[in-house]
Amino acid sequence: MSKAQASVELLIILAVSIVAIGLILALSNNEIINVNSIKANSDAQNTVNKIAGAAEDVYVSGTGTSKQIFISIPSGVDETKTSVGNKTIRLNVNGTDLIAETKVEVTGSIPTETGGHWIWITSYSGYVLIGDVRVETDKGSIYSTIAQDSTAIEHISIINNTSDNATVNVNVNWSNPEVTLSLSENSFVVPSASSYGINLTFTSSASAVGNYSGEIIFDVTTVEGTKQLIVPITLEVITGGSSQPLMVFPDFWNPVIDAGNSDSADFQLCNTTDSALTSINFTFSAGDAGNWIQPIPSLLSLNAKTCSQITVTINVPLGASSETGTVTASDGINSAVISLNVTVNAVPIIIAFEEFPSNNWNTGFGWNTAWTHSGDTSIVTTGGMHSSPRHLRLRRNTGYAERAVDLTGYSNIKLEFWAKTNGFEAGEEAHAMVSPDGLTWFTLKTFVNGEDDNTYKLYEYDLDSFGLTNNFLIAFDAEMNATNDYFYIDDITIARIP
Structure with missing residues (x-):
């Protein structure tokens, strides 16, 4: 064999070796990318699961409950496809949706920057807020009692946790001529890192009776933009004696549902006492109507003079006929009952x-x-x-x-x-x-x-x-x-x- 031939063969061997090494490196790089992608998806799924679990924890603990959790955000998150809402927490990582569903309504946002973040999970009446509580109210709902032909005053504050002033405009959704509602102020400014309160004055007529509801609406503007805070109001006119410690408004529901379909309604469960009620569970009457009701999460606590929204969902099976039943909320001592009269429309x-x-x-x-x-x-x-x-x-x-x-x-x-x-x-x-x-x-x-x-x-x-x-x-x-x-x-x- 000549030296020239040996040199050529050596060059061929080196070229083949370089190509082989390149292929190995390419395959290794692809494998690393795949491993990283799998890990990013796993981290994102763990994050949304953690947020969803925390949301359900604070909700059952009652309106106003907050907890702070630490989450990790992987790289590759698409901010435009990441969302919180419709009982769903969603992170989109490299084009893949990682989702956790909740039993309660959720709203807010989650950070999308890569790395670790502390975020707040806060329970309000009927929903849970995900993310920093930048501006909030000190009450998630307002419950008050009043005698006929008299006046009652309730207080609510706006808390500004931002580093800038917050301009607040206040409106009420209140259409109850038998009981009027007036505000001590309709607009004000809350300095940074402080709070500001207003009074709600209710005036009842001599003929007022029963329960009245509405809401107070705060439009809050900061350098971050304008957000709206809505606080439900429930007022009970006492015509004799005193109110029950635990009350629900309304206390009846007469749905009309096609067989094979479902329907839902929201109710305000209110603590009328001056101290918190704990461990409130929900039970249903025996019989078909009770069997059709979907489970309602227990409330660990219901603060004094506040209400919490509960949702009752009824699934009517095919072939069913009209039924009556009840939903009972109880802390073991006090109870409130929703009466149900379910009219079932038979369908083909x-x-x-x-x-x-x-x-x-x-x-x-x-x-x-x-x-x-x-x-x-x-x-x-x-x-x-x-x-x-x-x-x-x-x-x-x-x-x-x-x-x-x-x-x-x-x-x-x-x-x-x-x-x-x-x-x-x-x-x-x-x-x-x-x-x-x-x-x-x-x-x-x-x-x-x-x-x-x-x-x-x-x-x-x-x-x-x-x-x-x-x-x-x-x-x-x-x-x-x-x-x-x-x-x-x-x-x-x-x-x-x-």
């Missing part, structure tokens, strides 16, 4: 449905088998569907399609379908039919010349009289003579009608 129960979503003879739901079809029968995208993307088309005198459904044990069954015809001549027909056994057939509708306007119409038929079996058949049959004679069917529904 869909047994089988077909809308021809694809060129497949076994779509929809609730059917025993796929469509049986023969002759000039197709699922097509032409001819103007009733609903996209396809419909059933029968042509000539050979088009035929049938399908079976189990209707045993049902009653009040209705068949609905949309159909249209086009291009018919004298003597041409198409039929919609049903059969309980495949032997005896009943014609529901005969389509004839003169109604072939190529416009979809809805056809509805009660099926009980035909005998509801476990292999009940519906069929569509074409009796035309050419390929330019059309019978179209779409959106077939078999349902139990209440």
Whole structure:
């Protein structure tokens, strides 16, 4: 071997080695990037989980409760896609959403700069604020009692935790002519790192009775912008004796809910005493209405002369009927009760449905088998569907399609379908039919010349009289003579009608 040849071979070996090392380094770098991405996502998920857990902790501890937590923000956070709201904490890291859901409503913001941060989690009436409490009220809600034809005064303060002055404009949402509300001031300035208070004066008429509600609204402007603080107000007019220590407003709910659906309502649970009430739990009456109510988080504490918003959610199952029930809040000594009168609207129960979503003879739901079809029968995208993307088309005198459904044990069954015809001549027909056994057939509708306007119409038929079996058949049959004679069917529904 010559020296020149040896040198060439050595250069080749070195080149191959360099390429191999480059590939190894590239793969290693990609692996490092993947590991870093996984760690960033894991850190972000831990952060949103920690915030969500803290939000639920302060909420059950009662209005006004705050706690400070330390969180870590990884690199790669997209500020525009990071949010707090709709019972969701969201961090977007390198295009991936890391989410934690809460049982309570949340609002506010979380820092997006990489590194560690201390943030405040604060409970208000009906929601939890995430982030620095820059400007706040000393009360999350106001509860007061008043006698008829008298005056009562409540006090509330704005606390400015910023390093700049805060300009405050105050409005009230109060539409109760039997009890008037006036403010000692409607605008003021709160210096930095200080507080400022105003009085709310309630004046009741001799005819005032019951409970009145509204809210006081603070529009607070600092160098950081303008924010709005809303504090709910509940006033009880005492007409004899004294109020109960624990009260709920309103104390009744008469929802109207469709079977298979749900509804929610908010209530103010108020502590009328001069000391905190603790360990308030919620129980529901026995029976269907009580079983429909979703769990309500317990309140660890409800401060003196304050209210906390609670949400009652009712899920009504299919087939249910109207019921009554109660929700009871109790600290073991005192209790408050919400009376429920749930009116249930019965809704149709869909047994089988077909809308021809694809060129497949076994779509929809609730059917025993796929469509049986023969002759000039197709699922097509032409001819103007009733609903996209396809419909059933029968042509000539050979088009035929049938399908079976189990209707045993049902009653009040209705068949609905949309159909249209086009291009018919004298003597041409198409039929919609049903059969309980495949032997005896009943014609529901005969389509004839003169109604072939190529416009979809809805056809509805009660099926009980035909005998509801476990292999009940519906069929569509074409009796035309050419390929330019059309019978179209779409959106077939078999349902139990209440």
